[in-house]
Amino acid sequence: MTTIAVIGAGIVGLAVSASLMARGHRVHLYDPNVPGEGTSFGNAGLIANYATAPMASLDTLRSLPRELRRPDASLSVDRRYTPSLLGFGRRFLSAATPARFARNKAALIALIEDAVGAQHALLDALDVPGLFADTGCLQIVRDNDTAAGLDGVAAAKRRDGVECRALTAEEVRGLEPELNAEGLRGGVFFPGTRHLKNPLAVSQTLRRRLESQGLRWHRSRVHALTAQRDGGWRLSTASHQARGEGGGHPHDALVDRVVLCAGIANNALLKALGVQLPVVSERGYHISLQTPLALSRPVGWLAHHFYATPMEEGIRLAGTTEFSASASSPDERRWERLRHWGSALFGRPVSLGGRWLGVRHSTPDGLPVIGAVPGHEGLYLAYGHGHLGLTLSAQTGRLIAAMIDGDELPGYSANLSPGRFMGDRR
Known part of the structure; x- marks a missing residue:
């Protein structure tokens, strides 16, 4: 043994x-x-069957300058951490070339296909009622967002082997009536996405x-x-x-x-x-809401790269990306941005029940x-x-x-x- x-x-x-x-x-x-x-503990709780595209791509490189300049950016880089990102950055640029992106995407699609089945099997084997829900997830787009057409987004995911469909604003509201109807353009529904109620x-x-x-x-x-x-x-x-x-x-x-x-x-x-190895600290934040909201499934707002997930504790808003040393002080503005985006997502002020910061570990490819x-x-x-x-x-x-x-x-x-x-x- x-x-x-x-x-x-x-x-x-x-x-x-x-x-x-x-x-x-x-x-x-x-x-x-x-x-x-x-x-x-602090993640958004999704078994992300839809996550079939690596971040390192020409599309990311084109959008990065605009994203970093936004006053409410969901992505940020701590200047003090920049020296630690030099090797990561060089490899990120290399991984974003069309040939390498295609190779890495093919590997990720195959990995995700195996991983989702394995993760479901692990959770099912625990045989504890209430640990997870199979209600799918939504990704929504609002009028001020610059995302591509929803039909195109859904078609691209289906080409990757992911079951999904584009929804109108009315169809999105039919699934999640709590969402703010004003400015809602529509969304993409992934019926096969499982989420945890308590990670x-x-x-x-x-x-x-x-x-x-x-x-x-x-x-x-x-x-x-x-x-x-x-x-x-x-x-x-x-x-x-x-x-x-x-x-x-x-x-x-x-x-x-x-x-x-x-x-x-x-x-x-x-x-x-x-x-x-070029594995770097990429920190994420979440807040939990005290505001009672009837949400049946995770809802992601594509423009801001976060999810609202219904959990035992209430709604958790989790996401954003901060390249920063793992031990550096929290950026208080990130929690406030999540609260502000949550208010816009649900069309009402939301109150915080808790805050959290954690360290992801990310590769350039x-x-x-x-x-x-x-x-x-x-x-x-x-x-x-x-x-x-x-x-x-x-x-x-x-x-x-x-x-x-x-x-x-x-x-x-x-x-x-x-x-x-x-x-x-x-």
Whole structure:
């Protein structure tokens, strides 16, 4: 029986642990924080079957200057973080060329197709009523938006294999009467999109299930990895301590394999091994609304890149993109923008029930980093999922488990390899 350390206990780390344990491996999960309480808690909760186009494209490059100049921009770049984005930016430009965009999009479409089925299977296997809903999702357009025609948007998604249809404003309101009718142009409906009612409850349920099957969770931070001459890895860790009690008790552990699922925190562990990948901090914000609203499904406002999702806590408005250091102070204006956009979306003032900020980990080509690290036997990566961590988590687990066991892999897995960023410096 192989002993494997999974570092990082978000939804990706939990899903990787589940796949490895299903194949009979002994899994030790390391995270100083409670599983699922990080970015896996704060997302919009969608299993995004519609997310078939990487961000790096000529269309994005054309729209980027205008977006960055907008006073209410949903995308921003912290100037202090710019030096950390130089390698990312060069590769983003390269990935946006038509040939590379087409290649990356084909890989993403195939990955999404497998991932949605895997994620549904994982959620269904939890067998807990009320964790999710299969009511589809809407993406809406208003009069002041500059989005393309809705029929064209829907047709493009159907060419990618995604079931959807364009709706008139009246049809959108028929599905969601709470939406502001003034200025509503229409929308696109994706009937096959599932959403979570409580992302944290999903992670907690999965963690408890895995612990009952033998998962060992160590509330410890791994601060160093050392390859052993005879194979395997030594983990140097410090156990969690309550605030004010110091750094915890250091100890080492020996394992056969290591899978890094710790998001942007992976970069520090990799740097110590001489590995640097262009995975950067892309922060997202959400607010929860106290205002009672009868919303049946997630509604995305395309122009502002956010979703309003009905959850147990009420409506959650989640999204936007901020390239900034993970530890920098929150931009208070982003929460206010979400509140303002929420008022416009529903045509009434909305009151806040809570605020949240989390750190995504994003790649320049829009594909996650999943696979073995060249030159470091027994070390695997599972991060760089950007906005799709929840959607891709179960399939990420299946891919990692297949790689470790030497099984045949889908063709697109080569496009996800860490090696794609280690051969050149573009």
